[in-house]
Amino acid sequence: MDAALLEQMLLGALLALSVYLPLRCGQLSLATPGFYAVGGYVAALLSTGVPAFAGSGATSPLPALLAEMVLGGALAGLIALAIGGPVLRLRGIYLAIATIALVEILRVLNLNLPFTGGAMGIFGIPQPFAHAEGYVLFTLALLALACWLCQRLEALRLGRAMAAIRDDELAAACVGIDTPRTKLIAFVASAVLAGVTGALAAHFFNSWNARAGSFDASITTLAFVVFGGSRLWPGPVLGGLVLTALPELLRPVGDLRLILFGAVILLGPLFFPQGLVTAERLHWLAARLGRGRHRGRQAPQAP
């Protein structure tokens, strides 16, 4: 498998986690590609227009990449913070529609703003890494960090509050959880992750245009989570990896690949309605891997 495809898969996994975060507290947001595009534009504009970020023009310094990721994530987060208050009052499918509208608004802005390069977008974005392998290692580290945060969330007050809201928002409010605030935190975290990913992706793809954040991309990232499973973080990661790789791996079969890809997306939820990754399957896997070694995961721990 070549490194460029691997890099795209890792980016897909990061975007899937961005869709997963609001879903953890029951919020179906499709805004991820919009924030992804915003992060990408921040990186593209800075590294092609600001000398301090541009480096030699062909290669850009690593600290500049980190700074762009921070700024891209911050801008995406600020947009999420600004619109999250009113938007998160909507529930279910209405929230999904509102977030699609947000993605469209951002896309049209990106197409028409005077400094975003129109339909052509921005190209010649300098490379912080000489080879795709460099991107892969860097993105792997970022994905590991994101997964670790998602795992830690499980043990935290915030993670429990999110799970409670997912199960029953009204009851969550009645045990003292500030439900609008918790949902807003999840939404902003999702936007920050998407923005950071976009900043990285803009360098990797070398050019950036408004197609990065389209309605199609909203549906694709949602498919990652539906396919992989929305309950536990390994689900979206797996979904993002597999569904990004599949169209490329199916390239040898020609036009048939789109049909096969569609069939996988259709059949996945049909046979695995909870997604591929569920708690039961993870326990089963852990039991198989840890056979011989005693694992006390299920046993109640003495306090």
Added chain:
Amino acid sequence: MNQTPDSTGPVPLLQVEAVSCRFGGLLALDQVSLELEEGEIFGLIGPNGAGKTTLFNVISGLTPPSGGRCLWRGAPTAGLGASGLNRLGIARTFQNLRLFESLSVRENVLVGLHHAARAPLLGSLLGSGAFRRQQGQLQERAMELLTLLELEALAEQRAGDLPYGDRRRLEIARALATAPRLLLLDEPAAGMNPAEKDDLRRLIGTIRQHFTLTVLIIEHHVPLMMQLCDRLAVLNFGRRIALGSPAAVRTDPRVIEAYLGSSGGSSGGSSGGAGGDGR
């Protein structure tokens, strides 16, 4: 603390002042007033659709009243919302049970301990010593509550898999975890047999002593309420028709009429009594 149930403190714990609640054409609550004294067990009875659950929803902040107001220790509670009121010290259970079904029994109580789980973000993420000690205390507290409610053996079960009676007790445990001063119980004995009802009565007594709680309870089973409550209010068609000690309420002619006379008839009545579906 308050062994004398009808001791009147300087300011009542909760005052409900002329609260009305209108849903479209239905007046679910009509100028209802109540005062709860610290430490008492106060019962709310009335026929179906009388507005009892609506009153609970107003008190717990789920439904804003169309008129009137509630005061907590003398301060208006308008605009606080359900989570704000819970942080003031009002916790509730639900008539139709609202547990966090995909979480374990223990986790349900841990969610209730939300207020006590505040911790610095970095320490929590890195699992600092202080964070782990706090987690240990929370787990211990959760297990104490589960033991009190006789659920400790089921701690790791999924709440959605529990049988009915255990769910009712878990909801009480979760409400107690929020360290309330006032506990609202919405038909806690629904669907229980006489022995279970007896256990429940003892349990509510234990809880009140253990936590120095004030309890407001909705229940249809009138004999249970007569035994349990210090005072009772009776609602009918959204109006408070009686208030006082169980003995006084029992002999009130308006109460007798509400239970035996005009309600209960299969015609349903012409004044909109069929509404108020408990939401």
